[in-house]
Amino acid sequence: MSSFGKLPQPSAEKSDDKVHVQIGKFSEEVSRKDLGSDYIGPEKALEALERAVKEKVFSDLKPRENE
Amino acid sequence: MSRPNLSKNYVILDSNIIQYFNNELLASKILGILRDAIGDSYSLAISDFTFFELLNGSTIKKEQEMVIHLNGITRFYVKKTVLVAAAHLGCLYKEDGMDPGNIDIGDLIIGASAVLSGSYVFTANIRDFPVPFFKVELNKLIEYEVKGAQKFLNVAFLKPDVEVIGKYHASRLKQLPLIKSPT
Numbered sequence: 001m002s003s004f005g006k007l008p009q010p011s012a013e014k015s016d017d018k019v020h021v022q023i024g025k026f027s028e029e030v031s032r033k034d035l036g037s038d039y040i041g042p043e044k045a046l047e048a049l050e051r052a053v054k055e056k057v058f059s060d061l062k063p064r065e066n067e
Numbered sequence: 068m069s070r071p072n073l074s075k076n077y078v079i080l081d082s083n084i085i086q087y088f089n090n091e092l093l094a095s096k097i098l099g100i101l102r103d104a105i106g107d108s109y110s111l112a113i114s115d116f117t118f119f120e121l122l123n124g125s126t127i128k129k130e131q132e133m134v135i136h137l138n139g140i141t142r143f144y145v146k147k148t149v150l151v152a153a154a155h156l157g158c159l160y161k162e163d164g165m166d167p168g169n170i171d172i173g174d175l176i177i178g179a180s181a182v183l184s185g186s187y188v189f190t191a192n193i194r195d196f197p198v199p200f201f202k203v204e205l206n207k208l209i210e211y212e213v214k215g216a217q218k219f220l221n222v223a224f225l226k227p228d229v230e231v232i233g234k235y236h237a238s239r240l241k242q243l244p245l246i247k248s249p250t
Binding site for chain 2: 005006007008009010030034035036037038039040041042044045046047048049050051052053054055056057058059060061062063064
């Protein structure tokens with residue numbers, strides 16, 4: 001299966017700059033690096049999901065039927 | 068321990084995408100779409116809130132299995148800053164005329180992580196991330212079967228519209244009288 005399409009190529013790798021979260025007129029700076037856990041590449045992440053599906057790890061989940 | 072690298076580009080999986088992985092055939096179609104769309108340029112992430120939603124109500128066996136497998140995906144933490152950004156997003160929707168009760172807290176948290184990290188959200192319900200603050204980049208109708216019945220699922224990649232969010236946020240800040248910092 002294919003032909004769904006690709007997401008646009010990112011223009012450049014993002015810099016690891018700070019993002020600002022404003023609370024009223026005060027703003028707090030957060031490093032992008034503090035937002036999440038270790039980077040795991042696309043191939044490994046997809047493999048982890050494919051393996052989980054194959055092993056029926058998500059078989060008990062019930063999606064909300066509002067789609 | 069290696070340092071997290073959020074300068075990379077991410078697609079955040081909405082909780083409902085993983086919930087649809089209960090159907091193996093549908094899961095394989097969704098994973099095919101993901102593989103096509105992200106290529107080598109984007110990786111996958113989930114929010115800690117999705118982690119909570121998936122584990123909530125599960126058996127101990129499933130809990131253990133999910134914890135092991137979901138460790139293979141980058142996770143976005145639900146920190147104070149993310150909660151503040153999620154609350155702001157909810158306020159902006161309210162200012163745009165939307166009933167706050169119509170917006171799920173989990174979706175605001177996932178949406179805020181996308182805004183702060185500049186990521187896409189991949190969802191099975193575009194109404195969870197409505198305009199004007201999210202825009203559809205790609206979408207696809209998937210056909211599948213459940214017990215012989217034909218069903219359709221619309222999946223989409225959404226991008227936060229940071230320009231519109233910034234405009235609304237700036238307008239909201241103008242409503243605030245100047246507050247002096249405590250000395």
